[in-house]
Every structure is written in C-alpha cells, then in structure tokens.
Amino acid sequence: MSDQPKQTTYWKSLNELAQNKEYEKFVQREFPEDATELTDQVSRRSFLRVMGASIALAGFASCRKPVQKIMPYSRQPEDMVQGVPLFYATSMPFQDTVTGLVVENNDGRPTKLEGNNEHPSSGGGTNIYNQGAILNLYDPDRSHSPKRNGENVSLSDFISFSAEHFSNRDQRVLFISEATSSPTQNRLKQQALRTFTNAEWVTYEPFSENNAVEGTQLAFGQRLRTVNHYGQADVIVALDDDFVSPHRHQNSVENAYRVSANRKVTSVDDTMSRIYSIENNFTATGSYADHRLRLKTSEIEGFTYALASRLSESVNGLSAYNGIENEFSDHEWVNTLAEDLLSNRGSSVVSIGKEYKPAAQAAVAAINLALGNNGNTVTYHELPYRENRDENQAFSDAVREMQNGAVDTVVLIGTNPVFTAPADLNFAEALENTGTKVHLSDYFDETSRNCDWHVNHAHFLEMWGDGLSYTGQRSVIQPQILPLYDGLSEIEFINTIITGEESTGYDLVRETWQSYYPSDFDSQWERILHDGIEPDSGFGDVNVSLAADFDSAIQPELSYEPVSGIEITIKPDSTLFDGRFANNGWLQELPDPMTKISWDNVAMMSPKTAESLGINPERSFSSREVPVVRISGGNSTIEIAAWVLPGHADDSITLTTGYGRRNIGRIADGVGVDTYPLRTTSAMLYQPGEVSTTGQSYDIACVQDHHSLEGRDMIRSASLEGYKEHPDFATYKNVHGYEVPGMEEAREEGNEHGPISLFTETYGSYDDQPQWGMSIDLNSCFGCGVCTIACQAENNIPVIGKREVSRRRIMHWIRIDRYFEGDEDNPGAYHQPVPCMHCELAPCEQVCPVAATTHSEDGVNQMTYNRCIGTRYCQNNCPFKVRRFNFFNYSKEFVATGDDPEIIQMAMNPDVTVRFRGVIEKCTYCAQRLNRGKINAKIATGSRKPVDGAVQTACQQACPSNAITFGDITDQDSVISQDKRNERSYVLLEEMNVRPRTSYMAKIRNSNPELVSPPDLPSH
Amino acid sequence: MSQIFPKWADEAPKRILIGVIIFLNAAIFGVWYFFSPEFTDVGYAPEQPVPFSHQVHAGQLGMDCQYCHTQVTESRYANIPATQTCMNCHNQILTDSENLEPIRDSWETGEPIEWVRVHMLPDFAYFNHAAHVSVGVGCESCHGRIDRMEVVQQAEPLSMGWCLDCHREPEKHVRPVEEVTTMGYTEENQLEVGLDLVAKHNINAPTYCQSCHY
Secondary structure, eight states, X not given: OOSSOOOOOEESSHHHHHTOXXXXXXXXXXXXXXXXXXXXXXXXXXXXXXXXXXOOOSOSOOSSSOOOEEOOOSSOOTTOOTTSOEEEEEEEEETTXXXXXXXXXXXXXXXXXXXXXXXXXXXXXXXXXXXXHHHHHTOTTSOOSXXXXXXXXXXXXXXXXXXXXXXXXXXXXXXXEOOOOXXXXXXXXXXXXXXXXXXXXXXXXXXXXXXXXXXXHHHHSSOOEEEEOGGGOSEEEEESOOTTSTTXXXXXXXXXXXXXXXXXXXXXXXXXXXXXXXXXXXXXXXXXXXXXXXXXXXXXXXXXXXXXXXXXXXXXXXXXXXXOOOTTTTOHHHHHHHHHHHTTTTSEEEEEOTTSOHHHHHHHHHHHHHTTOBTTTEEEEOOTTXXXXXXXXXXXXXXXXXXTTOOSEEEEESOOHXXXXXXXXXXXXXXXXXXXXXXXXXXXOTTGGGSSEEEEBOXXXXXXXXXXXXXXXXXXXXXXXXOTTOOBOHHHHHHHXXXXXXXXXXXXXXXXXXXXXXXXXHHHHHHXXXXXXXXXXXXXXXXXXXXXXXXXXXXXXXXXXXXXXXXXXXXXXXXXXXXXXXXXXXXXXXXXXXXXXXXOOOEEEOHHHHHHXXXXXXXOTTTOEXXXXXXXXXXXXXXXXXXXXXTOOTTEEEEEOSOOBXXXXXXXXXXXXXXXXXXXXXXXXXXXXXXXXXXXXXXXXEOTTTTOOTTOSXXXXXXXXXXXXXXXXXXXXXXXXXXXXXXXXXXXXXXOSSSOOSSOOOTTTTTTSOOEEEEEETTTOOOOOHHHHHHHHHTTOOOOOHHXXXXXXXXXXXXXXXXXXXXXXXXXXXXXXXXXXXXXXXHHHHHOTTOOEEEOTTSOEEEOTTTOOOOOHHHHHOTTOOOEEOOSOHHHHHHHHOSSHHHHHTTSXXXXXXXXXXXXXXXXXXXXXXXXXXXXXXXXXXXXXXXXXXXXXXXXXXXXTOXXXXXXXXXXXXXXXXXXXXTTEEOTTGGGOOOOSEEEEOEEXXXXXXXXXXXXXXXX | OOOSSOGGGGTHXXXXXXXXXXXXXXXXXXXXXXXXXXXXXXXXXXXXXXXXXXXIIIIISOOOHHHHOGGGGTSSSOOOOOHHHHHHHHTTSSTTOSTTHHHHHHHHHOOOOOEEOOSOOOTTOXXXXXXXHTTTOOHHHHHOOGGGOSSOOOOSOOOHHHHHHHHHOGGGTXXXXXXXXXXXXXXXXXXXXXXXXXXXXXXOOOOSGGGTOO
C-alpha cells in the first residue's frame, strides 16, 4: 500500500463524473424548484386514483368519533384469532416454474408474500414479481366478468356457450396457452386432445426457454432443460446470461441465493467464485460479476465459438469448433477464460442467455460437456410436459393456419399474442380469419378485444392449482381468498371447455394428485398443503452425450455474422417483463436496477454511440427531458427516448418490452413505448437497425441523481487478493489515510464506542432492551430492488406517479443507489441499498421543533406521524437523504376519487399507519415486526429480548441473496454482531460521528490478475 | 373644544383587555376540559343491537371475562365472542326471549351481529391486549367495573396521558396474573406487591413513541 491511499472514484451519472455546473446546482437543492407546487393536477389525480390507500371509517356523519361496528363470526372458524395473522403455503406460477411462497393473511385478506424456506426455488427469498403479486390481486382494473363481444355477461352464459359450442368434437380447435408446469393442466391438455379429435395445442411465450431446449436437441439429440448450478461453480462464464434477474431467468431466486452463498467472504481464509459476464447492456449479473466484457449481442455467438475453438485445443469433444477463426480468436478474454476454465474442469459453468439461437446454446452445452461440468455444475432434465418439437415453430405454423382460415375455434389460455407475438405473424389479422375466439386473461387486453369471448382469469392467490419448481419438485397452489371478481383458473377454464360443466379447481387438482399418493391420500395431501412442496419429487437427471452426428450437423449452423452497423436488441423489461406486470404500480415505479428510470422504457446506448448520433451524453437537468430517437428495423419504426448508459456496448441499442399498453388499466395505459412491432420471427433477439434523432424530446423520471451524496465515500471495495493482503482495507483510516476525527480524544477519555461528541451518548443506557442494528453486505447485492418492493408492501408506501417521481418525491423507504466506477465507456458498477441509518446521534432528531422524531429505547430512530408538522427540517438535515415527505394526501385523494377504493385498501398492512399529507416518513426497521417480536418473546418466555432470527425486517426477509442481516447488537452471538465485527464492516460518513446503526460490508471482487481489463480494480 | 370621546371611553381599553383575557382563559379552559377524551369519551354508552347485560353475566352469574373474550391472551384484540358462544347457553336458556331474537337470527343465517364498538383507540395507536393481561394489567384497570354495567360504557379516557400514567409507574397498577379478570380487586400494600410483580414479570412498560405509534 502506498503512503497516500488511492481513492477510487464512484459516480452515479455522467454529469457527476464531469462535475458540471448544472449537476452541482441540481444536487445541492433538496428538491427542484417546483417541488412544492402542484402544477399538474390532472395527471397527478389519475395516478392517485389508483394507488395510495386509506382506511375508510364507517361513517363521517357524527361530529364525535365515527361509530365503528364489530362483527364477530356467527360460528368461529378454527385457528382464526382476530389480530393475529395466519400464514399459509402456496406457490406462484411464472412461465413453466413455480416459486414457493408463504402468504400472510390478516383477517382473511392476503397482505404480504414471503418466500418458503422449504422450497428450492425460493429458499426463503423472493423476487420483485412475487412481492408485486399482492398488488395485482387487488388491482381494480382486472377484468371483473366474462364478456361476449365486449359486453359483460355472466359466467353461466359462458358455461352454456361452452356446452353447446364445444359439443362439436370434430371441429378444428387450436389451443394456445402460456408455458405452464402444472401437472393438472397437462392432464387436462391430454384429455382435451383426446376429446377433440382434430385439435392442436401450442405453447407460446414471448420470452421462452425454447432456444435453450432446441440447443440440447442439437447437441445431445434430446430436448432437455439445462440447470446450471451456479452456486457450486468456482468459475462462471455468463454469456449474456443474467441469471440473477427474474426477467431473464426463471430460477433467479435460487440462482441468487446459491451463487451469493458461494461468495460470502467472512474471513481472509474464505474463497469465492469468479464470475465473468459478457453482455451488451449492463445487467445485474454484469454489475455483480468480477469481470465484465461488453460485446454487441450479435457478437456473443462469435465469441462463444472462438472460446469453443480455443478450448478444443486442450479438451476432447469440441472438434466441431476446431479451427474456427473469427475476430475474437485472438481476444485476450478468450485466452484468459480458456485458461481459467481449463484449470477448473468439473467446477465451472459456461452459460448463455436463453434467447440466443440454438447453435450457440449447443456450443455452450458442448463446452460444459467437454470440461467435465456435466453432473457437477450442470445437469440436464427432461420436462415431462413439453412437446418434443420446436415450440416457436409450432406457434408460427399455427398462426399461419389461422391466417388461412383453417381454424374453427381458437382457445387462448392466459396469453396475449396480439400484443406480444412477433410482428410479422400479424396475430390480430390471424384472429380475424378464425371462426370462434375464446380468451382467458387477467385484463380485458389487446387480445381479448379481438376475441368473441373473454373470460376473466382468477389470480393465483384466488385459485387451486399446482406446478413444478425449476428442478421439478411438485407444489400446490392453494387459494388464500375467494375470487374477488369470480374469475376462473386455467384448469377450471379448460375443464369447462371439455365438459361444458362448471367444476372446482380443488377437485381437479386433487384428482391429479391422487395418482401420486395412491394410499393414505388425505394425510399426504394435508402435508403438502402445509409444507407447500413435495420434497421427494423432481426431474431425474439425464445423462447426456454428444449426438453422434454432432460435428456434421452443427457445421451449417455455425455461419455467424455480427451486425456491422448499429444493432437493435430487444429484451424483456426488468420490471414489467413481457408486459404482464404493466398495470402494477409498484413495479412501474421501481427504478430499473441499472438506468434508475422509473415509469418508462428507453433506448439504451453507450456514450460513444450517443455521440455518433449527435446526442449529448450529459443530460440537461433543467428540463428533465431527453432526446427522442427514431428506430427502424424490419418494416417497423418506433420513436423512443434515448438513454445513455455507461458500460453499454458501442453500436448496440437495447430496447425493452411491455410498455405502450392501451386500454388495459389506469397504471399501464400510455406509459412508455411498445417495442414489439420491431420484433419478428427472424429477429427475436437482435437485428440491424437504423437510428436517427427526431429533434423532439421526452420527459423521463430518473432517480439516479436524486438523493445524491455527492461523491462522498459511500462504496468501499477491494479485490480478493487486496483483501487478503489488507483485511482492514475498509476502515476509515485506510480509506482516508487518517483516523476519524475525535476518536483519539475519545480514547483518552476512555470511550471506545465512538469519537467525542457534543451530544449525549445514548449507547449503553438501554442494555435491558434489544438494540437493533442492520448490516448490508455489498458483496451479495445485485440491485434487483426486491427489498424496495417488499418494504412498499409491508409499510403501505404509496405509488406517486411519474411526474411526482421526477420531482424527487419518490416515497421508497429503501432506495438502491447504483454507482459506476472508472472509465465512462466501460465502468464497473455497484449497488447500495440505503434505508434509514438509525443514527445513535441522529442529526434529524436535533432539528425537529416538535419532537416528532426521537430515539427509542431499542435504538431506533422513530418517526411519530401525529406530531409531525411538516417543517422538513429533518429531511434537510439528514446526511443520508432517507426521509420522505408526503407532499400530497395520497391516501385521501384516493378515497375521494377512486371508484373502487375498498379493493386497494385490502392490500394494506393493518399494523402500519397510512400516512396523510404533510408528514415525513421513513424506514422504521419495520417497527410493527419489532414490537410483535418483542411482545411474543415477552409472553412466551418473559424475556425482553427476542431470540436471534425471530425478528426479520421485510427487506431482509425478501432478499434472495441474504445481503441484509438484522438483529440485536447487544447479543454477541447474533448474526448481526458477527457481521458488525467483520473487518469488511463500515459505516457511511463516519467522520460526521452520527453513529449509524445500519452498516455495510465492503464489496470484494475476485478479479483475475491475468486480465488487465477494466473495471480496473483498486489494489486495496 | 368639545370632547370627541365621552368620558367612559377612557375605561374602554382596560375593559376590553380584561374582557379579552377572560374570554381567552375561558376558551382555553373550555378546549382543555370539554375537548378532552375525559369529557368527550368517558361515559360513552351506545345502544347495542342486543341488550346484553354485563351486570347479569359477569356480575350476578359471576362468569369469567375469558369465557367469552377467549383470545385476549393471544391477540391484540379482546375478541367479541362469536354467536356460537351465546348459543352455548341460550339454546337452553331463555330460548324464546324477544331480546335474543337477533342472536337466534345470526345463528340460523350465519350473518354477524353488528355490535357497536365502545372502546375506540385512534388508528395510529397500537394497543395489544395480550401484552397487558399476560403481565397482570387487570381488565378492570382500563374498562372499569364491567360487572356493574347494565350497558357497557367507557370508564376511562383512553388518552395518551392516561396510558402514560400507568406506563411510567406500573407498580401502582399491576396485580397478580391470576387476578386479572377479578372485578373489585384491591391490595393494601399495592406499592410493595406491585414492585415485586414488576420485578417478577420483568415489566418494562415502554414510553417511547414507536412502542405504540408506527
């Protein structure tokens, strides 16, 4: 270490990097100039109508307190204790997997979803879609009833229609369903295909696993699911495989907890895996990886072949790639990766994004086989429900048949192809040429509008069902509440079509499960309902070997040509996925992990590409507007806001799907731009395109410079080697070169706890109470945002809408700051969740004129809404900028103008106050959970301190990678105490002597010394 | 020169000042007294759909509070019993009483009886029955002599200051846990016994904001 410690520069935006005047002006203001003015009544109201919520009292007639009624049961249900939540296991289907969940029910209303510890796809963690699902359940815009030609009809009308229409068993019926792993749905599918003699069943997902499965067909001659065990690998090469993000990988939660468990460094003796990420746009995996290479999407395939070619020199089984020469053959990454992979044979994983073409998938499968990874870090499994064919091809063929008018009846089960199908298939036209169209969906959506019959779909929290985890363990989906709008589940819908009679999902699921438990069914069934999963089930491993004719069969597929000019890449959106979560306010408002944009999709590009298009990479702050570009590819053109993302590959533009919905609901409508018109069967992932500026500009709500801490040292990181050399690299002294001011004087006075302070020390005065503390391990954080959504669900945090967000009013109690580091073209990236620090000497408490924010005996910085008069002094004085102000009465607006206010109220946590206008709010460490834990401990054992682990905050519980630990710091054996003692532990702004209770653990990157490639990592 | 103001005008400012002072004092006293829960809430005794008499059940018959309020030791709420609980006895006793008509209706139709809530805390205040009864805060301490009430009425103001009276000095109010439901409990050496109980149950009644407000 040199005498003068090297200070790494972390920055949030290009403006900050350039330190221009406008930026300085922007961040110095707590709020922009118009933050306190209400200039946009109309749009604000329309958002407020949908979100925020309130507790409506029984009546406002009396000027005394309103009269409240208590309505006890007539017959008391067993186990129901009013005021004590009940928890039931269920699972959330998403494409053809399910994630095990435990649902908190308050008085019969599901209010919060948690991960199921027993379920391998969850491991106790969740993703943003799981957490957001609760708001979808109470979405007032969900379809309320079946419709015939757009007119509301009753369910019995649909049943009698089915009985009559589907009595003709010989008609040409085409079923198009979403991907599903449900054994019951699969059983009914077989039954339907037997019943209708002339039927066809295709599965359509806009972002499916199909290419990955086709890849194994090419490589091994079998259609299999590839399961990469990232947690068991020492070296991971992710070729645009964003395996920790739910929008790119179905099993992201399991991947996240397994891979992060292998990277938790608690002492210098620990090792961690090494991740290389090769990608065009900046993904969460890329930011988490130890090394990142940016390549155009169209170059990834060539890179894969070059890597295979290099490996073929050393291992058997890759002869097909021997001698391939392309522009990557001499790339330093190819050499380095080959070397690292060869020295980790059997304990490495090479993976590629599921969207890439089958030949590239086959190359990756062959590489893993050749490296001996199969059976160790990579396993293959047969999917029992999957047809042995190319599903994308089958879908295209089916749509062409519809175009030709050869289909009598099409039954669409939960999918929305008019919006999502490749543009060249022209699905809407195909529907016109089809006889009878029946559609089951959550919303009266684009496809429903083109169908004769629409049947409203029940939410998964309202229905019976089943499904398989990513690795095949069976789970039951059990309803938590009766359908709010009388919807049907998929299996009830299909069964109605087959039999023409009404049926219950309960009977259908039980019928399927009878075959799994021929004897003693009822007790087995009860066990499944309780545990949520059958652990003794799963897909068997398939032993694979390279197909006999692999070398010759693969040759014609190897022709590879990258896009020479600008390429357009289309990927699912990080929060809305393919559009199915578009009407979810929580997910719409959640900033994207990398761009930090809320409420819109943009065309992401690198600073260099932007400059070549004549776009200034530095945004203008005064207008919040960004230039709009016109993007043409194939036969379509769209206009979309351009966004400069440092670290994006040059000459590549990434678009995301799911936006630009019309007439779906109040949240989704008119937000962002529909990018599906650019997506065609021949260009599902990327295509050459033309981009030009339009001269117009567009408002974007981006939070990346909001709540900025202006370049102070927030992130501390080191390479693994640097850490082993200097385990104390993260201490204040080693970062700044001098000790925290005042520490020496304090030591002289015999106080080791912190520097001398003007304020009264509180620490140590309440040892008879638990003293809460939190630690956030930056080494485990991917920036996914699930903590933010879990917090929003737990703490009744309102959604405020795009315009409010752009005025820096975003209400999230835990924000995730994303920092870049190094060169603007190819930076490293870090994510830092920032909740309230609960400072022991809190600056906010010292300025509140009415003592609305004070300190509790358990060491929590508490906020008392009823005392708050809205001066916002505390917000101004908070160095971490974690306090949020209710500029408007979000809740009351909603009650006054909403047309179905009671529905969203049902989503609210009854233990947390819904805040009103003019008060500050902020992270409470989930005070309701702390108090529940303390009361339960007191009643059960008489102790004032709950045992370690009994109290979990919502963010901690939701985090799939266990980045957040929480507990009592007076308990020396607690996990939190161990984390706080760890040498990587540090607190923010230590020189201010505010003594935060929330601390961080410094980031470690396991960089490869061979690879002198950016991000250039600090040596200590 | 004639005077513009009559003689009594000299007195006017003084009188106005005195008048204003009296008025302000009266106003402050008025708000302090008449707007306080002590005045507005104590004695609130709304009419219930069924004229259930605690005096008969808890007083004369001596039924324990927990015969009906079963969940008080496990939940934040001391539940109002289900119709089923009433029917335990009233399918045998007073089976044709007119007053019990709503009970029988509820039992037959499954519809709930709409009891009017008497003890209302604001929504921003969290209160947990289980936490209190498990350490020996008697029902009577907050709800008064229920066994003497023909119609239940609010006996205490349930204001924050009133809560804090006990939270600051729990030893003056706690009783042995087995006496929690006793009505008319008295203890001569309350302070001494109270201090013992506080130590025995490790009582630490919190007084910081977030113990009740979040």
